[in-house]
Every structure is written in structure tokens, then in C-alpha cells.
Amino acid sequence: MTDDDRVFKALADPTRRFLLDLLFAREGQTLTELESAVAMTRYGVMKHLKVLEEADLVVTRRSGREKLHFLNAVPIREVHDRWIDKYTERHVAALIDLKNELESER
Amino acid sequence: MTDDDRVFKALADPTRRFLLDLLFAREGQTLTELESAVAMTRYGVMKHLKVLEEADLVVTRRSGREKLHFLNAVPIREVHDRWIDKYTERHVAALIDLKNELESER
DNA sequence: TTGACATGTGACCTTTTGGTCACCTATCGT
DNA sequence: ACGATAGGTGACCAAAAGGTCACATGTCAA
Numbered sequence: 001m002t003d004d005d006r007v008f009k010a011l012a013d014p015t016r017r018f019l020l021d022l023l024f025a026r027e028g029q030t031l032t033e034l035e036s037a038v039a040m041t042r043y044g045v046m047k048h049l050k051v052l053e054e055a056d057l058v059v060t061r062r063s064g065r066e067k068l069h070f071l072n073a074v075p076i077r078e079v080h081d082r083w084i085d086k087y088t089e090r091h092v093a094a095l096i097d098l099k100n101e102l103e104s105e106r
Numbered sequence: 107m108t109d110d111d112r113v114f115k116a117l118a119d120p121t122r123r124f125l126l127d128l129l130f131a132r133e134g135q136t137l138t139e140l141e142s143a144v145a146m147t148r149y150g151v152m153k154h155l156k157v158l159e160e161a162d163l164v165v166t167r168r169s170g171r172e173k174l175h176f177l178n179a180v181p182i183r184e185v186h187d188r189w190i191d192k193y194t195e196r197h198v199a200a201l202i203d204l205k206n207e208l209e210s211e212r
Numbered sequence: 213t214t215g216a217c218a219t220g221t222g223a224c225c226t227t228t229t230g231g232t233c234a235c236c237t238a239t240c241g242t
Numbered sequence: 243a244c245g246a247t248a249g250g251t252g253a254c255c256a257a258a259a260g261g262t263c264a265c266a267t268g269t270c271a272a
Contacts, residue, residue, distance in 0.1 A: 005120055012118035013260080014111055017189070024193065032218065044261050046220075051259095065218045065269040073193040080194055083123070084186050087130060087179040119230080137249065150231050152250075157229095171239040171248045 003056075004083065007075045010055035015040065016048045020057060023071040030066045109162075110189065113181045116161035121146065122154045126163065129177040136172045 001009075010016055015038060022037055023029060035045045049069065052058040056075050061068045107115075116122055121144060128143055129135060137155065141148045155175065158164040162181050167174045 002120075008114075008123070009118045009259095012114045014108075015260090017114070020193070030218075040260095041262060042219085043221095043263075047260075067219065071193065076190055077194045080186065080190050084182055084190065087126070087177065088183040088186055121230085138247085146230090147232060148249085149233075149251095153230070173249065 003075065004079060006055040007057065007079050010051050010057055011076075013048065013051075015044075016052055019045070019048055019052065020071055023058065023069055027070050028061075028068040030068060034069065109181065110185060112161040113163065113185050116157050116163055117182075119154065119157075121150075122158055125151070125154055125158065126177055129164065129175055133176050134167075134174040136174060140175065 018038065019034060022034055031042065031045060031049065034049070035042045038045060049058060053060065057072055059070050059072045061070070124144065125140060128140055137148065137151060140155070141151045144151060155164060159166065163178055165176050165178045167176070
């Protein structure tokens with residue numbers, strides 16, 4: 001499995017995207033903190049965090065008995081740059097689409 | 107299942123990303139053409155294309171007995187703008203401002 | 213030092229996903 | 243008209259993913 005593949009697969013699950021949202025809102029949360037924010041047992045959250053870690057979307061630091069989780073945006077940026085930009089051609093395409101959209105509404 | 111979810115799930119599979127690559131390289135390919143480019147039966151490709159269509163990443167047009175497939179980058183851009191930029195802090199402010207400006211003129 | 217707390221592991225189950233196949237319909241060219 | 247060609251459907255199967263649980267280790271704090 002390639003790095004890209006791991007990242008895309010990790011992003012495919014809504015719970016995992018929500019965990020990233022939580023870490024984006026506040027870095028350094030523990031498993032227990034994250035667990036309390038989703039309707040799922042600790043074990044489910046652990047599995048999701050493991051997937052995110054293996055995709056390098058989350059990095060961790062031990063602090064005593066706690067494990068702190070941090071969002072790492074680098075893989076997202078890489079996927080973004082290597083793959084998504086190719087299809088979005090943003091600055092030009094967005095304007096063209098918007099123009100068409102507005103014209104069709106007249 | 108939300109639109110976002112469908113798009114992320116569709117992008118999670120490497121074969122589907124490859125199909126998008128193929129359509130990016132040459133638009134309007136038929137099922138048979140696409141099939142010949144991947145190590146899989148026609149039925150497998152059909153299933154993947156169905157997932158891509160349901161995510162609106164691929165749009166189609168019938169032409170006689172052929173079905174032509176086209177890449178549609180709009181959902182990718184939406185996911186990109188709504189979700190990925192949040193983590194990558196890209197410089198898209200100008201475009202977004204312009205979009206908002208144009209939209210407010212409606 | 214001992215009980216509560218934070219995390220970890222492996223087995224287990226269910227649902228989803230990826231893929232194939234038999235069979236079917238529609239359309240083209242001659 | 244008719245064979246070849248393009249695409250479609252539903253059943254089916256194996257593998258992977260999502261989730262829970264029993265049990266286990268390490269760490270804090272009084």
C-alpha cells in the first residue's frame with residue numbers, strides 16, 4: 001500500500017475525518033478526550049487513530065500514562081499538491097464554472 | 107451518506123483513482139476502453155464507475171450503444187475547498203473572495 | 213502500596229467492499 | 243435479419259473494514 005493510498009483510505013471514513021476536526025480545533029488531545037466526543041467505545045476510536053497514525057495524518061507524544069495526539073497536515077498537502085490540483089485547475093476552472101452557473105440561472 | 111462522504115469513499119480506492127487518471131488523460135472513453143487499461147474484468151470496472159458516478163466524479167453520455175465517460179472535477183474542488191484547505195492553509199483567499207463577491211451580486 | 217485511571221492487544225462478529233460469473237438487452241454493420 | 247459488439251443486472255464469494263469485548267500493562271496520586 002502506497003502512502004497516498006493510506007492517506008486516501010484514512011480520509012474515507014467520516015469518524016476519522018471528525019477526529020481530525022477535533023484535533024484541528026484543539027491539538028494534543030488524549031484518547032479519552034477524543035473518545036468522549038464520538039458515539040463509540042474507546043476501542044473503536046483507538047482503531048481509527050491507529051489508521052490515522054499509519055497514514056501519518058496524526059502524530060503522537062507520550063506524556064506519562066497519557067498519549068497526546070496531534071494533527072499533521074503534511075500528507076494532506078502532499079495529496080493535495082500531487083493529485084487534487086491536477087483535477088481542480090482552481091483559479092481558472094472555478095471561475096469558468098461559476099460563470100456558467102450564473103449564466104444558466106438567468 | 108453525505109456528498110462529501112461519497113466523494114472521499116470514491117477516492118479511497120486506487121483503481122478508481124486510476125480510472126479518473128485515465129479520464130483526465132482522455133475524456134469520453136467507453137467502458138470497453140477503460141476496461142482494457144486495468145487488470146480486471148468489465149464487471150469490476152463497471153462497479154467502480156458506478157461508485158464514481160454516484161459521487162458525481164464521473165458524468166456520462168450515451169452515444170448509441172456506447173457510454174462515454176467524463177471526469178467531473180467539481181466535487182473534488184468542493185471537498186478541496188471545504189475541507190482540505192482548512193488543514194493546508196493554502197492561498198485561495200483571492201478566489202474565494204471573488205466567488206463571494208460574484209455570488210452576492212445575484 | 214493500592215486503587216483508580218489511561219492506554220494496549222487479540223479474538224471475535226457483522227457489514228461493506230472488491231471482484232467474478234451467468235445471463236440479458238440494446239445497437240451496430242453488413 | 244443476424245452475428246458481433248457494447249453495456250447492464252443480480253447472485254454470489256472472499257477479503258477488508260468497522261466495532262465491541264475480555265483481559266492486560268503501565269502510571270498517577272493519596
